[in-house]
Amino acid sequence: MSDLAALTGRHELATARDTEAFGRNLGERLSAGDLLVLTGPLGAGKTTLTRGLAAGLGVRGPIQSPTFVIARTHPSLVDGPPLVHVDAYRLGSAAELDDLDLDLPGSVVVVEWGRGMVEAIVDEWWELELIRPVGGAPAPDAELDDDAPRVAELTHHHL
Numbered sequence: 517m518s519d520l521a522a523l524t525g526r527h528e529l530a531t532a533r534d535t536e537a538f539g540r541n542l543g544e545r546l547s548a549g550d551l552l553v554l555t556g557p558l559g560a561g562k563t564t565l566t567r568g569l570a571a572g573l574g575v576r577g578p579i580q581s582p583t584f585v586i587a588r589t590h591p592s593l594v595d596g597p598p599l600v601h602v603d604a605y606r607l608g609s610a611a612e613l614d615d616l617d618l619d620l621p622g623s624v625v626v627v628e629w630g631r632g633m634v635e636a637i638v639d640e641w642w643e644l645e646l647i648r649p650v651g652g653a654p655a656p657d658a659e660l661d662d663d664a665p666r667v668a669e670l671t672h673h674h675l
């Protein structure tokens with residue numbers, strides 16, 4: 517099990533910068549063969565967190581929501597493993613995730629919307645759930661970009 521165990525549990529992320537910094541912390545601890553599922557509603561901060569994670573890992577950007585690309589590989593700038601950033605939102609089934617033939621042992625893999633799917637390709641993984649605290653609904657005129665607190669909870673799963 518990787519170095520991530522130290523970060524298991526809940527983390528309060530008051531601003532988008534905090535989410536990015538937490539991602540950086542995760543990225544510094546991930547190694548080849550690790551897979552992280554990001555769970556949370558639209559706009560929860562999954563891609564924002566992945567941006568920090570990429571910086572911590574030392575891979576080439578930019579990190580974008582892979583809207584038309586299901587999996588994008590970001591090569592390392594520091595002689596480490598690449599980051600494979602997957603958006604499973606549009607995948608119809610776990611079998612389609614398997615069909616991507618990802619280099620799991622040689623990469624760090626982050627799967628947005630991967631809950632219920634990654635079981636098809638790994639028997640051990642990490643999951644980070646991003647939650648907007650109850651009662652923290654934004655005002656109707658609030659911009660999505662406005663900083664609003666999130667809670668992140670990191671858990672480890674194995675079959």
Ligand SMILES: Nc1ncnc2c1ncn2[C@@H]1O[C@H](COP(=O)(O)OP(=O)(O)OP(=O)(O)O)[C@@H](O)[C@H]1O
Nearest residue numbers: 531532535558559560561562563564661662663664
């Ligand atoms: N505490 C916070 N953490 C993360 N993002 C925040 C926070 N507060 C505000 N934001 C804003 O919320 C938005 C999150 O967008 P992001 O693309 O990261 O979400 P996502 O979960 O990847 O969405 P999607 O499901 O569409 O892929 C950004 O505009 C970000 O600036």
Ligand SMILES: [Mg+2]
Nearest residue numbers: 562563581628
């Ligand atoms: Mg996203």
